[in-house]
Amino acid sequence: MLKIKNLKKNFGGVKAVDGCSFEIKHNTINALIGPNGSGKTTVFNLISGILKQNSGKILFDKIDITSFSPQKVSRTGISRAFQKSRLFSNLSVKENLILALDEEDTLFWKNIFRKNLISKEREKIIKDTLELVGIEKLENKSCEDLSYGQKKLIELARAILNPHKLLMLDEPVAGVNPRLRNKIAKILQNLKKQNETILVIEHDMNFALGISDNVIVMDEGKVIASGSPKQIRANQKVLDAYLGE
Amino acid sequence: MIDAYFTHLLILIGIYLILTLSLQLAIGYTGLLNLGHVAFYAIGAYTSALLVLSGVPFIVSLILAGIVAMLFGFILSWGTNKLRGDYLALATLGFSFVIYNILSNWISFTGGPLGIAGIPKPSLFGISFSSNFSFFILTSFIAIITLIIIWKITTSPLGRVMKATRDDELATKVLGKNTFKVKTYSLGIAAFFAGIAGSLYAHYITFINPSSFTILQLIPLLAIVIIGGLASIRGTILATIILVLLPEPIRFLGFSSSVVGPARQFIYALILLLILMYKPRGFYGKVELE
Amino acid sequence: MSVILQLIVNGLITGAIYALVASGFSLIYSTNKFIHFAHGAVVAFSAYFLYFLFSMIGMNFGFAVIFTIAFAILLGWGMNVVVYRQLRKRKTSSVILLIASFALLILLESLILILFGATVKTIGFIRAATSIEIFGAFITPLQIFIIISSLVLLSLFLFFMKKVKVGKAMRAVSDNKDVAEIVGISSEKIYSLSFLIGSGIAGIAGILVALEQNLQPMMGTNLMIKGFVAAVIGGIGSVPGAILGGFFLGLSENIGVWFLPLGYKDAIAFVILFIFLLLRPKGILGIKKREEK
Numbered sequence: 021m022l023k024i025k026n027l028k029k030n031f032g033g034v035k036a037v038d039g040c041s042f043e044i045k046h047n048t049i050n051a052l053i054g055p056n057g058s059g060k061t062t063v064f065n066l067i068s069g070i071l072k073q074n075s076g077k078i079l080f081d082k083i084d085i086t087s088f089s090p091q092k093v094s095r096t097g098i099s100r101a102f103q104k105s106r107l108f109s110n111l112s113v114k115e116n117l118i119l120a121l122d123e124e125d126t127l128f129w130k131n132i133f134r135k136n137l138i139s140k141e142r143e144k145i146i147k148d149t150l151e152l153v154g155i156e157k158l159e160n161k162s163c164e165d166l167s168y169g170q171k172k173l174i175e176l177a178r179a180i181l182n183p184h185k186l187l188m189l190d191e192p193v194a195g196v197n198p199r200l201r202n203k204i205a206k207i208l209q210n211l212k213k214q215n216e217t218i219l220v221i222e223h224d225m226n227f228a229l230g231i232s233d234n235v236i237v238m239d240e241g242k243v244i245a246s247g248s249p250k251q252i253r254a255n256q257k258v259l260d261a262y263l264g265e
Numbered sequence: 266m267i268d269a270y271f272t273h274l275l276i277l278i279g280i281y282l283i284l285t286l287s288l289q290l291a292i293g294y295t296g297l298l299n300l301g302h303v304a305f306y307a308i309g310a311y312t313s314a315l316l317v318l319s320g321v322p323f324i325v326s327l328i329l330a331g332i333v334a335m336l337f338g339f340i341l342s343w344g345t346n347k348l349r350g351d352y353l354a355l356a357t358l359g360f361s362f363v364i365y366n367i368l369s370n371w372i373s374f375t376g377g378p379l380g381i382a383g384i385p386k387p388s389l390f391g392i393s394f395s396s397n398f399s400f401f402i403l404t405s406f407i408a409i410i411t412l413i414i415i416w417k418i419t420t421s422p423l424g425r426v427m428k429a430t431r432d433d434e435l436a437t438k439v440l441g442k443n444t445f446k447v448k449t450y451s452l453g454i455a456a457f458f459a460g461i462a463g464s465l466y467a468h469y470i471t472f473i474n475p476s477s478f479t480i481l482q483l484i485p486l487l488a489i490v491i492i493g494g495l496a497s498i499r500g501t502i503l504a505t506i507i508l509v510l511l512p513e514p515i516r517f518l519g520f521s522s523s524v525v526g527p528a529r530q531f532i533y534a535l536i537l538l539l540i541l542m543y544k545p546r547g548f549y550g551k552v553e554l555e
Numbered sequence: 556m557s558v559i560l561q562l563i564v565n566g567l568i569t570g571a572i573y574a575l576v577a578s579g580f581s582l583i584y585s586t587n588k589f590i591h592f593a594h595g596a597v598v599a600f601s602a603y604f605l606y607f608l609f610s611m612i613g614m615n616f617g618f619a620v621i622f623t624i625a626f627a628i629l630l631g632w633g634m635n636v637v638v639y640r641q642l643r644k645r646k647t648s649s650v651i652l653l654i655a656s657f658a659l660l661i662l663l664e665s666l667i668l669i670l671f672g673a674t675v676k677t678i679g680f681i682r683a684a685t686s687i688e689i690f691g692a693f694i695t696p697l698q699i700f701i702i703i704s705s706l707v708l709l710s711l712f713l714f715f716m717k718k719v720k721v722g723k724a725m726r727a728v729s730d731n732k733d734v735a736e737i738v739g740i741s742s743e744k745i746y747s748l749s750f751l752i753g754s755g756i757a758g759i760a761g762i763l764v765a766l767e768q769n770l771q772p773m774m775g776t777n778l779m780i781k782g783f784v785a786a787v788i789g790g791i792g793s794v795p796g797a798i799l800g801g802f803f804l805g806l807s808e809n810i811g812v813w814f815l816p817l818g819y820k821d822a823i824a825f826v827i828l829f830i831f832l833l834l835r836p837k838g839i840l841g842i843k844k845r846e847e848k
Binding site for chain 3: 300350351352354355358359360362363369479481487524526527528530531534542545
Binding site: 068070089090091093094095100102106107108109110111115118119120122123124125126127128131178182 | 418421422423424425426428429431432433435436437438439440441442443444446447450496551552
């Protein structure tokens with residue numbers, strides 16, 4: 021489904037991503053792991069269209085999305101959650117989620133005389149999603165007032181609601197308590213049962229290796245290993261990368 | 266006598282309301298620090314004046330004034346799309362200066378520093394709106410329509426995307442929205458109404474020249490938008506009324522007319538500063554400037 | 556040939572003034588990280604203050620100049636203490652600071668209009684401006700003085716930024732405030748200092764403009780826009796850049812006027828501004844944490 025070919029990205033003299041290649045297969049949960057500074061989030065930003073690569077290709081369902089803008093990447097079917105949640109702080113939880121669902125809201129004439137009513141269908145979808153992440157009561161709360169954990173869940177919910185074929189989550193359980201971590205793990209596994217494809221960046225090794233079918237390990241901008249969790253656990257190169265030489 | 270004076274104030278409030286509501290759409294709802302609003306006002310005024318003086322009916326000239334201003338709004342949006350916060354402010358301010366410069370120098374077209382005189386009062390379907398009172402009715406009518414349209418936009422799904430763009434443009438893009446289109450709509454609509462306000466102004470005062478459209482004229486608008494509270498229509502209306510009326514007593518203190526003008530701007534600037542320092546959310550604002 | 560030389564000479568004179576305005580502005584921007592619009596008002600008010608002291612009260616010119624520079628420094632420093640510092644305490648964004656500085660600009664310009672009226676004024680200190688002819692171009696002694704003194708001043712300024720300890724501290728704060736604070740540099744003190752120095756230079760610019768040209772109430776806004784354009788051309792946040800930008804702008808305006816009607820001189824600056832804002836790679840604009848496509 022997603023193919024990264026020899027991706028390179030420099031910032032001044034720093035080679036953040038230095039020839040990175042990997043592949044994601046349909047209906048799998050994948051984890052992108054590696055020590056701090058190995059280039060994981062940069063790869064996400066390159067895929068999302070937020071950064072422009074220096075060289076290399078990104079193919080999604082055979083389409084070359086390398087130079088797509090963030091809007092176009094999203095419309096092609098990749099939905100992304102950020103590490104530090106980027107919710108719309110002056111809007112309510114409900115509004116944040118509707119924005120993900122509504123694909124016609126930038127059409128002028130259709131909108132100017134249309135009331136801001138959310139169809140019953142969509143109300144239900146939102147309710148269900150909030151139930152899914154376990155915070156139904158917060159629909160109308162302003163995002164400014166949410167706790168860290170709640171924000172992360174809404175960020176996740178919003179990414180899920182954005183129509184997609186691939187879900188990319190950047191550290192979905194960072195700083196989150198163990199109970200919530202398990203809840204999110206279950207949510208992701210359920211999503212996979214519903215035929216979804218997921219790519220996760222995560223520092224929590226247990227979490228990452230626990231839920232994924234395929235693991236990609238990066239260090240210093242390159243992929244140093246990939247395979248099943250079992251294979252990765254036994255891989256010496258990976259241990260070296262994390263422990264340092 | 267007193268009647269005429271109050272009617273005059275009400276007309277001013279009406280024209281200002283159109284300007285401030287449209288500016289609020291751009292700044293408060295979409296997060297575009299558009300300091301070029303006065304330029305659209307000027308473009309509307311000159312367009313309408315020139316058209317009517319060439320024989321075009323008022324109602325057509327009014328709408329065209331809005332449309333021409335809107336086109337400039339689109340151009341400005343296209344030019345400033347990639348700019349952030351303070352750079353956007355500077356660029357739009359620069360745009361204001363360019364327009365002022367052109368209006369002052371293109372003498373054959375705009376009359377240069379002398380401007381255009383003898384602009385007729387509006388006449389619609391044969392009725393002439395020459396009395397103050399009738400002009401007040403006209404202005405109020407247009408102001409109310411403006412209010413309704415802008416309110417509808419801000420409460421529509423499009424308005425929601427505008428607010429999202431204001432809060433976090435990147436996150437909005439990542440959700441698949443074309444934020445450039447959204448920003449362009451916002452700036453274009455704001456410019457449209459500023460142009461309409463300009464037309465009303467031109468046909469009310471019956472004489473326009475570049476000195477009515479310097480950046481000094483921006484300060485009351487900016488003050489109103491911020492003091493009323495960003496993204497608050499209620500606040501904008503209240504602040505417009507209060508701030509238009511507030512400096513009026515100066516007129517009765519016996520200063521010469523050349524002092525009254527700058528004194529008004531001084532007061533507006535001072536109030537804006539005080540609000541920014543002590544109560545930045547203004548009356549009803551829920552949004553902080555980012 | 557002599558026409559071109561004359562244009563260049565004129566360009567250098569205007570450029571010198573722009574460079575002075577731009578360098579002070581750039582110093583304040585690079586350390587404080589917001590656009591201090593009211594900088595132009597400091598220039599304008601200094602010019603009018605000199606007019607007040609010299610032409611209205613009749614003070615000795617030398618004293619009037621000294622008092623004017625002191626006034627400019629006090630004005631700039633005052634704005635920082637009364638307005639900006641209060642806003643900074645509440646951790647406001649640079650956008651709010653920009654709006655506040657815009658309000659300050661209008662405040663001061665309205666004050667000028669109230670106190671001095673709208674008519675154009677001149678300071679008749681150097682009455683008979685007998686031009687000297689150099690290679691076919693005409694230049695007055697005052698104009699030579701302007702170019703030379705600004706070059707000297709700007710060189711001293713650059714030397715200060717590069718070699719003197721405090722100047723280096725200023726560059727540290729402009730590079731990375733948090734790291735600078737860790738090594739013991741007080742950013743508030745540096746902010747104050749940038750306003751002192753920047754406004755002092757603005758005062759000098761105001762004096763030179765008053766002598767060479769004339770005084771108009773809107774001159775502050777005008778010079779501020781020119782100063783900002785110069786800073787953008789040279790690379791915003793870079794003081795040497797602002798100086799180069801100032802001369803570049805001065806030359807462009809004067810050479811451009813040869814092709815355009817005189818009134819459009821100001822428009823040249825704006826056109827250059829838009830060209831630079833449009834074409835510059837987005838990564839250089841402001842201080843952004845992410846580079847964007």
